[in-house]
Amino acid sequence: MAEKILKKEELDDFVARLKSKYRIYAPLEKGGEWEWSEVEQGKDLTFDFFNSSLSPKKFFFPQTECLMHFRNDPHEEKGMLMEAEAGLDQPRLLFNIRPCDAKALTVLDKVFERDEESMDVYWKDKREKTVLIGLACTDPCPTCFCTSVNCGPHHEEGLDVLQVDLGDRLLLRGISEKGEQLLKDLDQAGTEDSQAAADQKKEAEGSITSGVEMDRIDSRQTLEVYDQAMWDRVYESCINCGTCTFYCPTCHCFDIQDETQGEYGRRVRNWDTCMSWLFTHHTSGHNPRGTKKDRVRQRFMHKFKYMPIKLEGSIGCVGCGRCTQRCPVNIDVRDVVNSMNEEHVE
Ligand code: SF4
Ligand code: SF4
Secondary structure (H helix, E strand, C coil): CCEEEEEHHHHHHHHHHHHCCCEEEEEEEECCEEEEEECCCHHHCCCCCCCCCCCHHHHCCCCEEEEEEEEECCCCCCCEEEEECCCCCCCEEEEEECHHHHHHHHHHHHHHCCCCCCCCHHHHHHHHCEEEEEECCCCCCCCCCHHHCCCCCCCCCCCCEEEEECCCEEEEEECCHHHHHHCCCCEECCHHHHHHHHHHHHHHHHCCCCCCCHHHHHHCCHHHHHCECHHHHHHHHCCCCCHHHHHCCCCCCEEEEEEEECCEEEEEEEECCCCCHHHHCCCCCCCCCCCHHHHHHHHHHHHHHHHHHHCCCCCCCCCCCHHHHHCCCCCCHHHHHHHHHHCCEC
């Protein structure tokens, strides 16, 4: 893997070259929050932020997404006419995506691109047309626990390029072939810069002191964890607001609706949440997750028990800490997962 160097004063030119091919997005500050926004010039980029408020999953799985348009003309001989929504018309580049958010996309690849038969073409189109230039974390938040869920502050999975901020310069490591191509005109990094990046990785990993114990969850029977008494305590404070699911980079529940006006209509997919009673409400009136306890338990069991079993060991969490930061009643995912290990079965 080639390691290259880019002086920050040259960032503007580098971004200008990329813009001839890509639409570029990055976390930019807006009203005290870091929001993914379109980048006009390299000097708008900043490297001193924890993480974006919302994860970049919206670039691949938008909050509201049109899947197809249709027209039902009674006079039309062909009956119902349907046309799929067109794919992306220009390739995109996400600059400064954090390693946890890039790893989350690889988890979702296993959901949306599982096999040819159930392939989600909308997801696949956006994934294929987007390049990811990551930014390693130098100063993880107190709520981060990526190192205990197969990720880390310098994790490379899912990225095309990983950048390490060395003050007045950036070390850029090409991970994929696409990434190496983007860096081909830059200068080779020297031994000192590579060593500085390696030292920074060690320090960042060492600064993450909290975590979850996945080994113990993995080794326990599913029903043993499902039936624990601790769920009675956890669910009580939850208000089922769904905030944790909307901020989470790996949550992917959705609902599909047809919106019609006269003979025209469109089919849209909207984010949904397993925390909502309505999400599992059947037309018959039956609801398999009719109680708050059922719904809270589902979110944690799905991420930490069912997904690793179904997705060849992939945990449905990358330890970004957003749910803990945003929960209005202070439910901390680390406490819940560690309780899944510790408490007695009833
Ligand atoms: S953010 Fe907190 S209160 Fe809201 S649904 Fe999630 S766990 Fe429950
Ligand atoms: S469950 Fe929480 S910590 Fe884990 S990926 Fe989702 S938001 Fe981040």
